[in-house]
Amino acid sequence: MEWKGIAAASGYAMGPAFLLKEEKVTVAKRTLKPEEVDMEVKRFDAKVQQAISELEVIKEKARQKLGDEEAEIFSAHILVLQDPEYTGAIREKIKSDAVNAEAALQEVTDNFIMIFESMDNEYMRERAADIRDVSGRVLQRLAGIEEKSLENFSEPVVLIANDLTPSDTAQLNRDKVAGFATNIGGRTSHSAIMARSMEIPAVVGLKGIVDAAKDGDYLIVDGSQGLVYINPSEELKASYHEKQKKYEARQAEFKKLKDEHSITADGHRIELVSNIGNPQDAVGAKRNGAEGIGLYRTEFLYMGRDNFPTEDEQFEAYKAVAEQFGKESPIVIRSLDIGGDKHLPYLEMPEEMNPFLGYRAIRLCLDRTDIFKVQLRAILRASVFGNVKLMYPMISSITELRQANQVLAEVKNELRVANIPFNDKMEVGMMIEIPAAAVIADQLAKEVDFFSIGTNDLIQYTMAADRMNERVSYLYQPFNPAVLRLINMVIQAAHKAGKWAGMCGEMAGNLTAIPILLGMGLDEFSMSASSVLPARALVRKLNRAELTTLAEKVLEMETAExxxxxxxxxxxxxAQIQD
Structure with missing residues (x-):
């Protein structure tokens, strides 16, 4: 039986199914006697503290297995349980209604989830999932159900579940869990992201797999094509064993390219670099053969905490990445990109009808120069420790660019007066993620050292299609002629001005897009760490001179398909590399 879902993490897994059953807690409302109320509040507080302690342990496991960025998911969960607006409301419900903790928890949680899920903001809808996860943990502890183990299987299994929470995924033992398949989820869900980090093949969004599979059924998980087979034929098993061998052999071949340069078959060198969120990610990027960092998402330094990072904290984080790669490797640090789907609990932001088009990124920084200057000081101080470059996000006009550079000039002067060293010739560039910026790229190119094309936003702004909205996600087309023409326009404008052009969106690691982008003349490709070696393997097989003709033909075509x-x-x- 074949099931089609969403390919969440590539690779192939085979083995017996293990159904991860959700332990439902039936909540019965119970009226308390007056003398029971204080004890019930104490019981609730004890279980909240137990849940926090468990999450601290899981967070540390995630940090060791996956790195700081994935571990910060659990910092967010801990913050939910430490939020007085949430847990305080539950305590107040126990006292005012004289009800048991389970009933109070469920009622307050349901109200919070309803509010968050009704919001237009994707970030806030994700907070509903966090609240659901942590409240379920506390509810189970109140019911006397303890933490389940996902590490002690006697043989490698394929996990089947309605969904895997981040805490479930973080505890998976790669030697005992060959792969997993879930009813719900998408490529950007926490479980999918963590599966890719752990290199566990996964298919999500299967809608019904839990009811179709039984414990012990033999399963094949094709994480590359998004397919799951239940009790397949011997012929299909043999076919997938061959695919798995080829996949593993190809991964081994990729690893041989780790320390090689990214050079096309006709001798043209490009840069294959990585996107990161913190210094720990840089370790993984270097391990996967990245030649530097093309996008350091600094907002992760600001998230999962209750106050702004200090200048020294930021300096140490930027310096660590520069030192990890050495003096020659490029380290492109993006200035703070908060807003849209990323919010800080300690930074008051206006309520907006459409936050993706609102007060965010460079717009916020130019308004709050006190925040912006602290970050710029830290970046400039780190610039003496490596080939650090600064990049502004969300620039839409030459006026914004000049304003940002004016703030940078003021910070440089402050450092000179204080006799603090920095690289006065540090390259300064900008992201092209707004169509308006792409259209005036020829003007912008005169005032920057480089462009980095952020295709994730550029595509959805060009197509007026939210990629997170299932009803219009079909319009999110990297190969749409309009998108490709804008990209080509930006690259040509950069080169005409004697500047270099890179790309830091998901498209940069897309194997089908790479030949087009090479033909257009893209100089730098920044991608997830796991995409670097497959991209290098492809680049070394390509003739850039021939790709120029290919790109010219593509730009005349009419549809993405x-x-x-x-x-x-x-x-x-x-096909040889993807298969």
């Missing part, structure tokens, strides 16, 4: 099919037919190496 036509373009994708044409490139994959012309570049057979894509």
């Amino acid at each position: 036509e373009i994708k099919l044409f490139v994959e037919e012309q570049i057979t190496a894509i």
